[in-house]
Amino acid sequence: MVTDPAGHQRSYLPAWGGPYPGVTLCHDWTTASACAGLPVLTTTLVLKSSADFAGGNQPQLVVGFTGDAPQVCFRTAISADRSVAGVTNTATGTDPTGTFTSNTVALPVAPGSSCTPVVTQEREICTSAGAAKCGPGGSGPWAKQAPVGLLDATAYWRITVTDQGPVGISGTHVVDSVEPSRQAAAAFSLQPDQTKQVYCSTHALLNLFPITNQAKVSDTPANAPAGTPPSHSAWSSAKACSLLCIL
Secondary structure: OEEOOOOOEEEEEEOOOOOOOOOEEEEEOOOOEEOOOOOOOOOOOOOOOHHHHHHHOOOOOOOOOOOOOOOOOOOOOOOOOOOOOEEEEOOEEEEOOEEEEOOOEEEEOOOOHHHOOOEEEEEEEEOOOOHHHOOOOOOOOEEOEOOOOOOOOEEEEEEEEEEOOOOOEEEEEEEEOOOOHHHHOOOEEEOOOEEEEEEEEEEOOOOOOOEEEEEEEEEEEOOOOOOOOOEEOOOEEEEEOOHHHHO
């Protein structure tokens, strides 16, 4: 912003695009209207004595400028490649004193609608009679339903979460209909084509009534702007069976 000889405060902004390269817009803040022209600095050097040139003296005129520092505006076109997650930029230049380097500006690039991640999850129950095979990394076997009479008082669940891409996810939680404490567990992130398995168990008397447990995944695309609401996958269920399963 500069102040013209009439005392008006003015801003000069470059106009992008259009048929006329180098067009600059002028706004007069004092009158709240458009203006014309560019700021011009004029100086007058008055020689009062020829003695100023004696003895090797070389009089110099130093012009000061009061207002905003000179600004250069530009834009960066972001590739449509889905692997672009952010952009950084640093400016360099030279002046009479040498070279200079600006600070680095970093800006995350949020995925667009065509880059929405596809997240799936599969809930299963351990069908083994041995608890050692039903914990994290246990061999199971794992199925959608445990056979009648196999379970005693504990049902062991496994939820497999997969990010099918095309971008990563963060702030991921498992929402569990029977074990809500799962959502309070630490959030995790996944890259495209990456999988994570989550384990939990339910203590209950299963000799009479079956338990059907459902789960879904809550997640946010990587680099999503702050305040973006999470997305949710479809529900997936598994059943801890009992005698009533065959009635």
